[in-house]
Each structure stands twice: as structure tokens, then as C-alpha cells.
Amino acid sequence: MKTHFLAIPALLASTAMVQAGGIDRSGQSISALFESGRYAEFTFGAISPDTSGTSTAAVPPPFGAGANSGDMTSSYLQFGAAYKADINERLSYAIIYDQPFGADVDYPNGTGYYAQGAQADLDSHALTGLLRYKLPNNFSVHGGIRIQTIEATATVPFVTGTTGPFAGAPYRVDGDRDTGVGYAVGFAYEKPEIAMRVSLTYNSKIKHDVDTVENSVLGGPNRSTTDIETPQSVNLAFQTGIAADTLLFGGVRWVDWSNFDISPANYGTLTRGGSLVSYDDDVFTYSLGVGRKLSDTWSVSASVGYEKSNGGFASNLGPTDGNKSLALAAIYTRDNMKITSGIRYVNIGDAQTTLNGANASADFEDNDAVAFGVKVGFTF
Template sequence: MRPHFLAIPALLASTAMVQAGGIDRSGQSINALFESGRYAEFTFGAISPDTSGTAVAALGGFDSGDMTSSYMQFGAAYKADINDRLSYAVIYDQPFGADVDYPTGTNYYAQGSQADLDSHALTGLLRYKMPNNFSVHGGIRIQTIEATAAVPFVTGSAGPFAGAPYRVDGDRDTGVGYALGFAYEKPEIAMRVSLTYNSKIKHDVDTTENSVLGGPNRSTTDIETPQSVNLEFQTGIAADTLLFGGVRWVDWSDFDISPANYGTLTGGGSLVSYDDDVFTYSLGVGRRLSDTWSVSASVGYEKSNGGFASNLGPTDGNKSLALAAVYTRDNMKITSGIRYVNIGDAQTAIPGAAPAANFEDNDAVAFGVKVGFTF
């Protein structure tokens, strides 16, 4: 198996975790750690979701319009060997995010609602190879988050459409977590199985709220980005043919964003929360066509859990198909891929109306490019 052929599983990351697990975006991949020699990569993804719903008749039956903005993802990594047994990697990614913008002028109950969540993470990892084909890895992750939201229909007065609109701004905060895992490799058949645990990371976000309760009201909102486990594998199944895939579990049921005034206005409601953990599955096949070209196709699946979704994230599960190619020349490899995502149908709710809207037949398209150098 040629070295560039082994890069095919990384295509899953280069086309982004579109809509996976609500605000899960990068998948927190550590594939760069397993590259040979000294290696650097840069990743770019452009994601265009199309998400809209229709209010129930009791709320006028109006269409929401497309409430998800297109966004871009960036990533980078550097890996090097210290000696025959020990190596390290430094990985930058944007693990979590949200870009919500309900258009105005639609008469939809959530018109004008907005939400933005930005995160950046820098992970430093060490890997130790043991004599029996096993290796262990672990390290520290430093992460920042920043968030804002405006929810005009939350007013704390009689009826969802009256009173002063609600807005919250969270300052950027930095938290620290860790990653631990192990891997087993059998290079003669291009086999590798890795398991990585990512800890939750706690943030104490300085928060400013404005609403019918007055403002600016300042407080601290505790936010913990969720713990997760990534199981990834690849193996040769025939000459120049690779089977690859993975399972990602994220502890979303323990995730909650509840600014102080928002809870008062909604009778204890959360701005963002999830009822269930999320498992995301992927499976693909790669094929080396020549010394310079490899291609792959993969499918992804995330179960629909039912119940009511947040108005700021009205999705429930997804199915996806990705096609990708790797071009290798000298010490450079260029990985490009496109992914189509069928976003799972969801229902939303507001106080006094459950369901409030139905979101159906939504999708997203993502395009990713990764450029890697071995030197």
C-alpha cells in the first residue's frame, strides 16, 4: 500500500461534520498523529446548509425561510518524530459552532432570531509506540468559545410576541481539557484501529443579557463542551483497496447553556440543550488508481432521537454520502472531497405550543480541501 493511499480516511474530516450532533463540527480527528515522518497539513471546508420549517396552524402556518447560514471551517496540524518510539503532533481545529439567522419579514414566530457560537482548539499530543504494534497517545487541549444569541419571541410578558426581545452576549473564555487513547497497527495490510477519549472542557463565560427584565444584566454562565470517544479504523481488503470507517460518541445529554435571565423568562428553560447522546457512524471504501491518484466513497449515519429540537438547532440525525480523491506528487498530497447530507426531520416547541413548527426535507452540501506535506 502506498503512503498516500493511507490518507483516504482523513477525507471524512476534510468535508466537515455537517450538522452532526447539533453543533459538532470538526469531529476532533487526530489522524495527523499517525502520519509518517515529519508532516504538516492545512484544511479548508465550505459548508452550505439549507434548513427551513413551517409553523403549525395555531401559529399562523408561516414558513421560516432558510435559517442556517453558510460557514467555513479551517484546520491545521504538524507532526514530527522525536525518536523511533516517540512522536508528537500539534493540531488546530474548530470543534463546535453554530450560525443561525432566521430571516425577518416572514411572520414566522422565530423571525429575527440569531445565534453564533465560535470555538477554537489547540491540541498537543504525544505518541509512544510499543514493540507489539500497539501505541498509546495523549495530551492537552486548550479551547476557547464565544457565543451570542437573540431570541425576539422570548419576552417574559403575556404571549410569545409581546414585550422586549431577549438578547445574550457571552465573552470569549478559555478552558483546558485532555485526550487519551491507544492504537493497534499492522502496516503490511494497511491496518490501524485507534480509540481516543476527549474530555469535557469547562468554561466560565462572562454573560450580558438584555430583556424585558432590564439590562444589561451581567452574570457568569457555566458551559461544558461534551466529552466524546472516537473509534476509527482502516484495513486493506484487497490489492490497492482500503476499507475505513468509525464511530463517534458525544455526551450531548449533559450539554446545557442556560443564562440566568433566560431561565427566569422561560420558567427554567435552556437556551440550548439536548435530551440524548449522539452516535455518528461512517463507513467507506478507498481505491488506489495509480501512483498519483486515489479515490473513495463513504456513507455516514446519525440516528434520529425524536422529541423536540431547539429552535436554534432544529435538526435530528442525518444521513450522508461523501466522494473524495487524493492527488500525490513528490512530498505533497492534496485531498479534496464533497459531502451531501440529508438532515433529519425535527419538530420545535415554545411555551404553549408543542409542536410549534415542523422542519422537513432539509439538506446540506460541504466541500473540503486538505493539503499535506511530508518533509
């Protein structure tokens, strides 16, 4: 069975995580490690979410109910790259760059919505070095080190710490870039004659000690260190031929978001122990698709994705809860080059936010996102 179209599942990683649980963005794919021979790839994604909500009667004056937030999620770009090579017949390595976590929140001003003017940005970059050793009977093991940087800023005007939740100076926090180290480890089983591969990879949590500057009604600049741990996760990915030139593929990703928390010192004081960002539940993300080879140069695929809605209140800086998605992709192969392109539509799950932890402050409904991805791969 010819398998040049098997790159389709890998491309979808550049668009699959749009609006996924927590601040997940890349999905931490290691698919390049399984390419044949010496291989290099470059991935680009453009993601355009549209997320807005309407305040409820629980919001106190001077704002109150019925104000629309406007679109509070900015469009963003996503980049990735990888290089893989064989050391000998059994041992190979890969170096992978991705942007695993991120957030771009910007509530427009002038809407009358209680969170108008609130902003948050989180950027991350990771470089992963992996070794893979092929065992007898089609099994292999892989593992390596991940070096990751993060930095974040946020402005939250409705957190003031005075007698009313909307009076006083707005809260602002700036976190310097910090570097942390983690690891990845896993195994795989392959049966090349039917284009079958199943891989399981564990990604460790990574601890960051972020130098933080806060400004608020408590004064400023107040300097401290904020402990942030990006979450551990497990990726299960599979693909198998189900007919001539036809591939079934999919995966499950679990992320330990219930242990993720960002709580700068003064923010906790102002909110009586509240977290700037935290999540109540772990998240499972599922995908399933079919790829079809049309000719020696063209292949196509379609896939669906699902992430369960967990209920409860969502963060004002991330008002989503679960999603459903549909993706289409195509790959063009010529000589040693593969160009893969994909588009994904995401129906973002409805969510409610809160100001006091007891009552809903806003309803976010009927939101969506569109993501485009392109990957260029070379075998040499």
C-alpha cells in the same frame, strides 16, 4: 502495499460533521498523529446548509400556522491545521488546530414566522498537543492537552417574559470569549503490511465560565457568569486493506450531548427554567467507506454516514434530528505533497420544535446540506 492514498479518511473529517449532532463541527480528528516522518497539513471546508420549517397550529396569534421560516442556517467556513514530528523511533508528537464546535443561526425577517429575526452564533477554537509512544507488538498509546476558546451571542425575539410570548422587548445575550483546558487520551493498533490501523480516543469535557451580558424586558445590561461545558466524546476510527490497492475505512463517534446545557440567568427566569440550548440524547455518528488507488498519483474513495434520529422536540436554534450522508473524495500525490479534495451531501433529519414543551410549534422537513473540503499535506 503502498498506502499513499490513506489520507482520504482524514480529509473527510473537514466535511463529515456538517449538521452532526449538537453543535459538532470538526469531529476532533487526530489522524495527523499517525502520519510517517515529519508532516504538516492545512484543511479548508465550505459548508452550505439549507434548513427551513413551517409553523403549526400550536403557534398563537399574531403569527399562527402555515408561515415558512425561510433558510435559517448560514453558510460557513471551517479551517484546520496540524504538525507532526518524531522525537525518536518510539516517541512522536503532534500539534493540531481545529474549530470543534459552532453554530450560525439567522432566521430571516419579514416571513411572518414566529422566530423571525432570531439569531445565534457560537465560535470555538482549539489547540491540541499530543504525544504518542509506540509499544511492542504494534500497539501505541497517545494523550495530551487541549486548550479551547468559545464565545457566543444570541437574539431570541419571541422570548419576552410578558403576558404574551410575542410582546415586549426581544431577549439578547452576549458571551465573552473564554478559555478552558481539557485532555485527550487513547491507544491504537497497527499492522502496516495490510494498511491496518484501529484507534480509540477519549476527549474530555471542557468547562468554561463565560462572562455574560443579557438584555430583555427584565432590564439590562444584566451581567452574570454562565457555566458551559463542551461535551466529552469518544472516537473509534479504523482502516484496513481488503485487496490490492483497496482500503476499507470508517468510524464511530459518541458525544455526550445529553449533559450539554447553556442557561444564562435571565433566560431561565423568562422561560421558567428553560435552556437556551440543550439536548435530550447522546449522539452516535457512524461512517463507512472504501478507497481505491488508481495510479501512483491518484486515489479515490466513497463513504456513507449515518446518525440516528432520536425523536422528541429539537431546539428552535438547532432544528435537526439525525442525518444520512454520501461523500466522494480524491487525492493527488506528487513528490512530498498530497492534495485531497472531497464533497459530501447530507440529508438532514426531520425535526419538530416547540414553544411550550408540550406541542409542536414547527415542522422542519426535507432539508439538506452540501460540504466541500480540501486538505494539503507535506512530508519533509
